[in-house]
Amino acid sequence: MKTVCGIYLYGINLLRSCKVSILEVTTTLGCRVACAYCPQELYTKTFIERDRTTRLSLDTLKTSLDNIPEGTLSAVVFSGYSEPFLNPDCTSMILHCLSRNLPVEVFTTMVGVTLDDIDRLRDASIKWVIHIPDNQGLTKIKVDDNYFAMLEKLVDEFEEVVFLFTHGGLLFEYVHPEVLSFLNEKKIRFYDHLEHSRAGHISRKGMTSFRVPGKLRRCWRLNANVLLPNGDVTLCCQDFGQKHLLGNLVTSDYESLFTSEEFAKVEASLEDESIDSLCRQCVLYSFPENPVARGYHALFRLGPPYIRMKMLSVFNELARRVPSRKLQKHINNTPQK
Numbered sequence: 033m034k035t036v037c038g039i040y041l042y043g044i045n046l047l048r049s050c051k052v053s054i055l056e057v058t059t060t061l062g063c064r065v066a067c068a069y070c071p072q073e074l075y076t077k078t079f080i081e082r083d084r085t086t087r088l089s090l091d092t093l094k095t096s097l098d099n100i101p102e103g104t105l106s107a108v109v110f111s112g113y114s115e116p117f118l119n120p121d122c123t124s125m126i127l128h129c130l131s132r133n134l135p136v137e138v139f140t141t142m143v144g145v146t147l148d149d150i151d152r153l154r155d156a157s158i159k160w161v162i163h164i165p166d167n168q169g170l171t172k173i174k175v176d177d178n179y180f181a182m183l184e185k186l187v188d189e190f191e192e193v194v195f196l197f198t199h200g201g202l203l204f205e206y207v208h209p210e211v212l213s214f215l216n217e218k219k220i221r222f223y224d225h226l227e228h229s230r231a232g233h234i235s236r237k238g239m240t241s242f243r244v245p246g247k248l249r250r251c252w253r254l255n256a257n258v259l260l261p262n263g264d265v266t267l268c269c270q271d272f273g274q275k276h277l278l279g280n281l282v283t284s285d286y287e288s289l290f291t292s293e294e295f296a297k298v299e300a301s302l303e304d305e306s307i308d309s310l311c312r313q314c315v316l317y318s319f320p321e322n323p324v325a326r327g328y329h330a331l332f333r334l335g336p337p338y339i340r341m342k343m344l345s346v347f348n349e350l351a352r353r354v355p356s357r358k359l360q361k362h363i364n365n366t367p368q369k
């Protein structure tokens with residue numbers, strides 16, 4: 033019997049605070065799982081203004097990887113802004129990455145996965161992160177015999193399977209009851225993943241949009257960029273609106289992403305708060321230099337869910353009602369895309 037838990041993810045986050053280079057892969061345009069807390073519309077609307085490609089092809093992935101010097105990437109993460117397996121070539125793409133000796137992680141709801149996909153990946157060393165459904169209808173994940181057959185196969189056949197529950201409060205009672213029973217029976221713990229505003233893109237649960245003031249520390253996700261179906265690369269997993277488009281890996285090389293004007297602008301924004309960037313709106317991942325603000329962020333990130341939720345609402349309330357002059361200047365001041 034396997035016990036997998038979220039400590040793993042915290043560990044990974046900690047390790048990654050050192051320099052890493054990750055390529056997140058978005059295999060489709062849009063995601064029909066349409067979770068209520070995920071800014072899908074923003075992703076799709078913004079992308080189709082530039083391009084009509086609806087799926088990442090194996091060729092585009094291959095070319096993109098060819099443009100990244102060998103030994104550069106610490107991992108390829110199939111996640112990005114959609115459900116990876118809604119692209120029928122997802123398994124072939126994962127196998128291609130593995131054939132190039134690239135470590136692979138897969139974030140999935142299992143929507144679009146088949147038993148055949150799991151069989152084809154059986155001998156592969158992959159880290160699976162499974163996004164589990166709730167009982168409030170916030171996700172469109174079909175929970176039926178086939179779903180459980182796949183979960184069963186996954187936990188039986190892979191070493192590293194982590195279960196994630198994204199939600200807006202504490203509450204195990206919000207996990208889909210049959211999935212909760214399955215995990216309990218298998219003695220598998222799941223990791224709670226607090227819903228956040230995706231750098232101001234989601235305003236459910238009364239989340240206030242605000243800008244983090246002062247100097248910001250460099251976030252490791254500046255080097256965890258997201259590949260889109262046409263080879264475009266955006267800053268990070270928060271950039272559903274593609275505000276920071278760094279370049280295109282089909283037409284140029286990896287290095288050019290980080291010598292781009294857009295990347296320079298984001299870097300400058302960490303020092304200079306008059307320069308607008310997504311990092312300023314990113315409550316969960318941007319770390320202020322200021323020690324008090326940093327303490328708040330550390331507690332927010334590591335505390336138990338109830339405390340974190342409370343802190344978030346208290347912070348939002350304070351930000352609205354008694355903001356410091358500096359903060360007041362920034363609250364709700366950011367044009368949303």
Ligand SMILES: C[S@@+](CC[C@H](N)C(=O)[O-])C[C@H]1O[C@@H](n2cnc3c(N)ncnc32)[C@H](O)[C@@H]1O
Pocket residue numbers: 063067069070071110111112113114115116139140141161162163196197198225226227228229230234
């Ligand atoms: C954007 S999804 C992409 C991969 C895949 N479609 C999935 O859902 O696992 C990656 C992760 O982001 C989480 N997520 C989506 N919206 C979120 C939000 N507003 N706050 C926190 N996590 C969120 C999902 O639960 C999932 O674990």
Ligand code: SF4
Pocket residue numbers: 063064065066067070071072112113114115141171
């Ligand atoms: S969280 Fe994942 S499954 Fe849900 S809508 Fe977003 S990309 Fe799709």
Ligand code: SF4
Pocket residue numbers: 231251252253254267268269270310311312314317318319
């Ligand atoms: S601070 Fe937020 S927006 Fe900026 S790179 Fe990190 S995750 Fe992305």
